[in-house]
Amino acid sequence: METEQKFYPGLDGVVAAETKISFLDTLQGEIVIQGYDLIELSKTKEYLDIVHLLLAGELPSIEEKAALEEVLKGEYDVPKEILDIFKLLPSNTHPMDALRTGLSSLAGFDQQIDDSTVEANRKKAFKLLGKVPNLVANSYRVIHQQDVVAPLPELSYSANFFYMITGKKPTPLEEKIFDRSLVLYSEHEMPNSTFTARVIASTKSDMYGALTGAVASLKGNLHGGANEAVMYMLLEAKTVAEFEKVLQTKLANNDRIMGFGHRVYMKKIDPRATIMKDALRQLCEIQGDDLLYQMCEAGEKIMEREKGIYPNLDYYAAPVYWMLGIPIPLYTPIFYSSRTVGLCAHVMEQHANNRLFRPRVHYTGERRAIIINQ
């Protein structure tokens, strides 16, 4: 006889995959990426080092990193047909929805769409890493009736992405901080979006389909969408005192405070948030305006005191992006762009060692008999 399986709402605590890619080691306080601690990597390595690590399994030599950058630069252009699709979208389209459309449309332009071998998938990952920043920047521009911006291959990968979304070349500090945010967002074990991508890949569907599904997942404000929600909340409050009041009111109403809490960390600070908090401090110092830093610190104290809940990466990435002059609707697309590499690594791993995801349910509905001729 079939025995009833235990139900874990939200799959909380369920181990859904075996992976060599990453692991949140909460006991040691490490985000393990291919054996290395992401926080340590973020202090000395750049985003392209992490891309190489995730797609080739090793940190690159100087030559390997330069070669990788050339490959990605060769993939920057997106088909004109896709830019034309963006022209048809209404001006209130969120950039994540535009990105989802653009990314999905790329599938038909890949001659190797149905080849899911490791080598073909790695080529798809390079294509996506080259094109996603372009899709993010230009979908936003086209929808807002601005001219398309061409990539500047003489800039580094991160500097070019920054340039395409802000229209200005970053200073060395801006480039460093932006690149660091990409490192921190690059990979994080089995969040909802990665699970989504792996579930799709497990039907032997292709990388474009898996990554398109992940855009929709990441858009939600319980996941990536929280970084935009944090910034709107800070801007609405305007002052430290008002922000404290907003948070107290939300807590009294049992509302969720965006940028706080995490399924895995929950009662601890997300270690990535600490790195972005420091970046915010640096930007505030340089710009001679520490209002956002003060507001965020005040919010942190209230949440610790009232709920024992701590910031996640989105809480500090949001004001950092604001200080870098990035439009708010691009915060979640930037998170996605950075996560493209992690998602590709997971799809490659799923394809290479696949078993279809197909869980069961705990049925709470009725059982009814059909009455003939009624």
Ligand SMILES: CC(=O)SCCNC(=O)CCNC(=O)[C@H](O)C(C)(C)COP(=O)(O)OP(=O)(O)OC[C@H]1O[C@@H](n2cnc3c(N)ncnc32)[C@H](O)[C@@H]1OP(=O)(O)O
């Ligand atoms: C980079 C990222 O994507 S990180 C996630 C970004 N998302 C956010 O910042 C959105 C705000 N945060 C949240 O909604 C949650 O913390 C989540 C979705 C991230 C994780 O949620 P879950 O693991 O499902 O935790 P769950 O919803 O069961 O919450 C546990 C308790 O903490 C409370 N809680 C969790 N997060 C918050 C929050 N942000 N604000 C207020 N209370 C919270 C819940 O109300 C619940 O309290 P209770 O036990 O008294 O009912």
Ligand SMILES: O=C([O-])CC(=O)C(=O)O
């Ligand atoms: O791990 C999660 O559930 C969400 C998260 O922080 C991320 O995707 O970076």
